[in-house]
Amino acid sequence: MDWSFIGVHVPDYIGGAWVTLRFGLYGVACSMVLGLLCCLAQYFRVPVLRRIVGAYIEVARNTPLLVQLFFLYQGLPRVGIRFSAQACAVIGLTFLGGAYMAEAFRSGLEAVDRSQTEAGQCIGLTAAQNIRFVILPQALATAVPALFANIIFLIKETSMFSVLAMMDLMNVADTLRTSGGRTIEVLFMLVAAYLVLLLPVSLIATLAERRLRYAGFGDRHPV
Amino acid sequence: MQDSGIAILFKGINFQRLLGGLWVTLRIALISIGLSCVLGLLFGLLMLSRRKIAQVFCRVWLEIVRFMPQLVLLYIVYFGFARMFGWDLDGETSGILVFTFWGAAEMGDLIRGALTSIPLHQTESAAAIGLTQWQIYRHVLIPQMLRRLLPQAINLSTRIIKTTALVKMINVIEVLKVGQQIIGQFYRSPDAAFWIYFVIFLLYFLVCWPISMLAKRLEKKWA
Numbered sequence: 001m002d003w004s005f006i007g008v009h010v011p012d013y014i015g016g017a018w019v020t021l022r023f024g025l026y027g028v029a030c031s032m033v034l035g036l037l038c039c040l041a042q043y044f045r046v047p048v049l050r051r052i053v054g055a056y057i058e059v060a061r062n063t064p065l066l067v068q069l070f071f072l073y074q075g076l077p078r079v080g081i082r083f084s085a086q087a088c089a090v091i092g093l094t095f096l097g098g099a100y101m102a103e104a105f106r107s108g109l110e111a112v113d114r115s116q117t118e119a120g121q122c123i124g125l126t127a128a129q130n131i132r133f134v135i136l137p138q139a140l141a142t143a144v145p146a147l148f149a150n151i152i153f154l155i156k157e158t159s160m161f162s163v164l165a166m167m168d169l170m171n172v173a174d175t176l177r178t179s180g181g182r183t184i185e186v187l188f189m190l191v192a193a194y195l196v197l198l199l200p201v202s203l204i205a206t207l208a209e210r211r212l213r214y215a216g217f218g219d220r221h222p223v
Numbered sequence: 224m225q226d227s228g229i230a231i232l233f234k235g236i237n238f239q240r241l242l243g244g245l246w247v248t249l250r251i252a253l254i255s256i257g258l259s260c261v262l263g264l265l266f267g268l269l270m271l272s273r274r275k276i277a278q279v280f281c282r283v284w285l286e287i288v289r290f291m292p293q294l295v296l297l298y299i300v301y302f303g304f305a306r307m308f309g310w311d312l313d314g315e316t317s318g319i320l321v322f323t324f325w326g327a328a329e330m331g332d333l334i335r336g337a338l339t340s341i342p343l344h345q346t347e348s349a350a351a352i353g354l355t356q357w358q359i360y361r362h363v364l365i366p367q368m369l370r371r372l373l374p375q376a377i378n379l380s381t382r383i384i385k386t387t388a389l390v391k392m393i394n395v396i397e398v399l400k401v402g403q404q405i406i407g408q409f410y411r412s413p414d415a416a417f418w419i420y421f422v423i424f425l426l427y428f429l430v431c432w433p434i435s436m437l438a439k440r441l442e443k444k445w446a
Binding site: 063 | 289291292294295298299302305306307386388389391399413417418420421423424427431
């Protein structure tokens, strides 16, 4: 292992990590919004929209991001629809992530028993209060593990942004590998960089799960 | 060579070439899924072992596949192993290795979950009504485990199929690469790229969607 090579190229990796993190987080944020909207459209059975959302979720979940990115970046411009590489990255990640987030929110909402809503009505809560104080806290607590799993999944998926010629971690590593031939050092740093990015997310996930467990009334999580 | 749009697809053997490319990724996926099922069973049993060392080993393995993007793992095996151990693996073999490494851990975790999901009283009740050890497994435990496991295992399989698209990045001539060759050949046609990528998108959907639907139906039926 050539440590001086590693020392010289740390700044390159920091730059790459920044691109990965920034566009990963844009994608995660947009996915959450899209996912929540899709989930609500299905939960409240909005006519027509709910069918469209259903079809979208199936398409997004059953195609690879790599193919989606090629279609966005190289296919669409041929019929006159042009996006920058950065826009393609966020659109692609949101298209994929929105479907996964919608499923996570849905599983959370479905886990809240009907009797909870009815009990809320019985003690005189308005519909809005019921959602705010009864349904959402419990739904979110159930959805949190799946949401964080999706966040980690989406940040990992950003490794495909190199096909958009973006200088993310993967592309930085690939460029160094082809130019220098120090394959082992390059890959070692790549692994380390992803660990540095993803370990904190995983830690936050564990903390959030612990913090939100109260809504399970103790019985669903015996541990 | 001036054909526009979708006509190119049906020119000569272009469509067959695309299907041939798709088969390359599907073959990698199928072999990996098969190996993952066998190794996953071992992995799941190992996770339940009382030996600390076995538990730590499994935990580390599982965390590696959860934290590292599959593309990074592919790079490590395809480019790294040649440097580290002198193994010059071709892209397809590298793909099978990585997807089996990943699939076995995930499958093992699912199998562990299915095995531990059945309450002890099921075994005790079965013993109380006089079933033998073999009968308890055959009629009580295994059917319940399979019902829980099968939909999740099928979902994992679609994830593996989608992810095999990544072998394009380690120089395997698969459906995306074949598509790009066709696009290069018909570069005069303005919208060839659009249609080719669209068809690849559709092909992946047509492969993965029925499998996802099957998982969904089994889940509903056995819930």
